[in-house]
Amino acid sequence: MQNADGGYASYERVRGGKYLHHLNPAEVFDKIMVECTYPECTTAVLTALARFQRHFPAYRPSDIQRTIYKAVGFVRSRQRPDGSWYGAWVICLTYATYFALQSLEAAGEQYGNSASVRKACLFLLGKQRDDGGWGERHTSCDERRYIQHDVTSQVVNTARAVMALMHAGYPDPVPIQRGLELIRSRQQSSGEWLQEGIEGVFNQTCMIGYPNYKLYFTVMALGAYNARYVPKLKSQAKGIVLSSLGE
Structure with a gap:
């Protein structure tokens, strides 16, 4: 299923040229005439294969390693000059950047x-808002650039951004703590988060x-x-206490 550029498409391998998209009869969907390779599809496969290889290192190691190598090259090649990745399936730069870093x-x-x-970290940190969260507007998808939400941070964007940094x-x-605090502050007494x-x-x-x-x-x-962080912070705190006691 891997394409020549190292990337993965959504349903099948790419079998036609990009000029066929000019024949698109749809009024609402872009790039539907032939398959395209996407960062988020590729990162999903890359993550799965890398984790599988850790658990089953003896299974087709050369094939898997070759596939991973090409996929990593594709992911690197799709990084934008500002450090982000553009995602085609969810809004949008925070989403694709999260999957790329994972x-x-x-x-x-x-x-x-x-x-x-x-x-990529510099890109994300540059978009963090004063309230600690991230808020990306849906128009980022149309304009192919990061557009801040005109109201406030969004818990979904914030969750992806902090996971990307982790x-x-x-x-x-x-x-990361500032982003998580925003998420906690939006949680309702019922345990849910409201639609934003x-x-x-x-x-x-x-x-x-x-x-x-x-x-x-x-x-x-x-x-x-x-x-990821709480055990490390506890260990560091323990080390500080022991150091203060001369141990």
């Missing part, structure tokens, strides 16, 4: 050893609401922080 982590690249990852191994937990701005898009042009996103991406972000 997949690069699975392939062994994080903040400490990857210029691409560091560049996958990147960003060394300073404070920006539109979250999804289909084929870059048709906006779609995905109401469950606000429920499970938020929980994923909170759980990821507890798993």
